[in-house]
Amino acid sequence: MLNGKVLSNPNKSDICKMNHAQSNNIICPVITLNEFRKRLNDTGATELLILVDENTRKYCLPVLFKLFPELNEAAVFELPSGEINKTLQYCESVWQFMSARQFSRKTVVINLGGGVLCDMGGLIAALYKRGVVFYNIPTTLLAMVDAALGGKVAVDLMPFKNQIGLFQSAEALVLHPEFLLTLPKDELISGWAEMLKHALISDDAYWLNLIAQNPENIQISLIEKSIAVKANIVKSDPMEQNVRKLLNFGHTVGHAIESYYLTSDSPIKHGHAVALGMLVEAQISHDLGLLSHYELAAIGTNITKLYAFPSDLCEHIKALFELMLNDKKNSGGQVKMVLIEKIGKAVFDQNVNFVVFQKALKLVTEKQAS
Ligand SMILES: NC(=O)c1ccc[n+]([C@@H]2O[C@H](COP(=O)([O-])OP(=O)(O)OC[C@H]3O[C@@H](n4cnc5c(N)ncnc54)[C@H](O)[C@@H]3O)[C@@H](O)[C@H]2O)c1
Structure with missing residues (x-):
């Protein structure tokens, strides 16, 4: 039984307008919080979806909301943490959630988490309606220096690592090393x-x-x-x-x-x-x-x-x-x-x-x- 949890489900929100031109570059820019703020202000997104796991919901989401109060109205979906849960089934639970709410191709996905979340969230975004924009906000050291950068998104096909995946870049990696304080x-x-x-x-x-x-x-x-x-x-x-x-x-x-x-x-x-x-x-x-x-x-x-x-x-x-x-x-x-x-x-x-x-x-x- 899947236990992905929906934390909030606002009505279609147009709080942000994103640039939907999906980058063909595998290397995305690494941007600061200020640059991300500018991008959020310029977005044309019809929906915003923040993906978290139970730890990043607890430790990082409040920080993100404090930094970006405009994100408070975004939909939040909690995936279970851990490599064992980096599976297609959990991707499907997010796609079901997005589809049930008629999230469009102009949805922007924000992956707030470690490498597992960024790998999975990237695949979720890359495949939903043939691809929506996503941002990686890495919260582990490993994701900051490696997983959130370089355009590889994937899930495991147990027991094989990253067996199902794509080359697809995030729109940007938002670097905020302070997230490491709780790691x-x-x-x-x-x-x-x-x-x-x-x-x-x-x-x-x-x-x-x-x-x-x-x-x-x-x-x-x-x-x-x-x-x-x-x-x-x-x-x-x-x-x-x-x-x-x-x-x-x-x-x-x-x-x-x-x-x-x-x-x-x-x-x-x-x-x-x-x-x-x-x-x-x-x-x-x-x-x-x-x-x-x-x-x-x-x-x-x-x-x-x-x-x-x-x-x-x-x-x-x-x-x-x-x-x-x-x-x-x-x-x-x-x-x-x-x-x-x-x-x-x-x-x-x-x-x-x-x-x-x-x-x-x-x-x-x-x-x-x-
Ligand atoms: N795509 C790539 O190029 C690439 C490169 C390297 C690794 N990876 C993948 O990355 C994954 C490993 O990533 P990881 O090491 O970040 O593991 P992870 O995503 O499982 O995170 C580790 C743990 O830290 C918790 N956590 C995350 N941020 C936190 C914070 N700020 N405070 C407290 N707890 C926090 C998470 O909930 C989790 O329990 C593997 O699946 C690996 O295959 C991908």
Whole structure:
């Protein structure tokens, strides 16, 4: 039984007039609250729909209403939080809600939440009546530096991550780092993993800067730096034909770990799974002669101090590899990974077989246990 909740349902509202020209650009602008205010004042929207989950309804929606009193009359729909609920069924519950109220193609959707909400809300907006405008207002670190930017919207087809989705950009990403004040520590650490990834694939100086910082006390300049790294890569390859694949470092193994534990009693957060994935993929990079022992050790030290492997991981190596075989980046029945040659330089489309994966996974888990 779906339990998406309707929080308010105003009559058709014309409080905002949005620019409905949907951007073909995959990279949307990152805008300030003031810029968003200007856009709200100029909108031609017939309806406004704010999507939240139970946590962003509690912690972020009151902040948004305070900043933008004109949004008080918008319809609000609460989706349940968590990766396990990033499904087409919940999208359907929102589409039913919108259709029952005759929301038009001039509806504007505002996604107020983390990566799960932005991924799902983006897909909901992109498919409703063949597409309505949406804005992402990310409220987690992970969504600010990664998920809310770059035009990938998707839901999972259990157990496969992001199996059903589109390339569709938000109209803009509205950046308001103050939302992080209520974010739990392990969610900050989760987002931190994507920032480490940005450094590892593109910028050794950024890596040195990051590892000297405290992820619980993040400077806005670092958020902006990570946004810039992602934006630059996506700009040069919006549809992930080549260099955009680099952003998947840590994700081939990471998604398999996240998927495997998704329905368990102890699901693993996306960023934590990516961090563990980066450890394994760095080990593979070393084992295949790409990455030096010295840099592998530096990556290992800095990741293992923040992220821990589930104790039973090595019991599921075959199942994990099976999941990896379904990864979207594969071709020709081969698992393709992003590997790193050195900190700040990565390569994509590297074939990795089961034996190599098994050896690396065993090694990194043993190292962490010792
Ligand atoms: N589209 C992309 O390019 C892309 C890139 C990276 C990750 N992702 C996706 O992002 C998702 C992970 O995103 P996430 O880590 O943001 O997880 P999430 O959206 O599940 O949010 C984490 C938790 O924090 C809560 N929360 C959100 N904001 C809060 C706040 N300000 N205060 C208190 N609690 C708050 C949420 O309710 C949730 O419980 C995954 O599904 C992943 O696949 C997508």
